[in-house]
Amino acid sequence: GTPLAMLASMARVAGAGAFVKDGVHMESLSRVDTVIFDKTGTLTRGMPEVTRILPVEGVDETTLLGVAASAERYSEHPLGKAIVEYALAQGVGTVEAEGFESEAGRGVHCVINGHMIRVGTVAFMPEDARGDITGDVGADAPVRPLDLSDAGTSFMNEQAAVQTTVHIAQDGRYLGCILLADAPRDSAARCVDELHRQGMRVVMLTGDRDEVARRVARQLGIDDVHAQLLPDGKSRALQAERQAGHRIVMVGDGVNDAPVLALADVGIAMGSGTDIARESADVVLISSDLNDVAKLLHTARRARRIIM
């Protein structure tokens, strides 16, 4: 059975906006030393907005946007949804895509009018197309950094925004990229501060590229970053943290966070996250307020002191 003090603390925590599935998780929470956050949709709002369309020479913006939006039409990824929404708002039509498939942490591919279309990371582009990529600092491509000086005009300045680059290729040809900006959650910086005050080490995991990840980490005061991770890379990073002797809370929202939420000492899902993340987690943040993570840890430690 669950000790009364634990139950009481669970109720208090539920009042604060976190649902703890079992009392044993409060015990684990009281012994944690590291909090690992997923980036997109967890530290950031996960509601990216298109800020720039950058076609290569010979391709116009409307064509590039139309191809990307057609490919992403059935995408459940926030980046894909944002591209489709933007195309709709700009009055750019989409066409039917065949054989749509999405690859977690990489992008989507499909066939449009007989052409193989790929939308996603540098590494996801066909090899023949990669040489033409100039707008990214991918680990696998020697490239010229983008000038972001006039990007992020829509709802936030470049400082606050987190820019992600999505690349588009047709058959073996590079068509260009689309930049999207995602803002950190209002609760993110304060939560990291509070966790530090509690003596926690704060780490971020992301499938996004290193430069973007480091910018967010710097803004929020995060101690360590593992970037450019594929879904199984997230699991490996988490295993490495555990093998280094850390006791870990993992906070995530996405389909590809489900395995790491299950691997952590305690998995916490954002209420705004996917069903599978909420199912795999031990705790759900009902209102997706990151301050509830710090409150939860504080409550768990206090409860342990009362019992012992």
Ligand code: ADP
């Ligand atoms: P995170 O780990 O930060 O939540 P993901 O693992 O979901 O991010 O995605 C990692 C990267 O893969 C994204 O930054 C993007 O470049 C690319 N990507 C994933 N899915 C898509 C998609 N549907 N369309 C375009 N790019 C995608």
Ligand code: MG
């Ligand atoms: Mg995510």
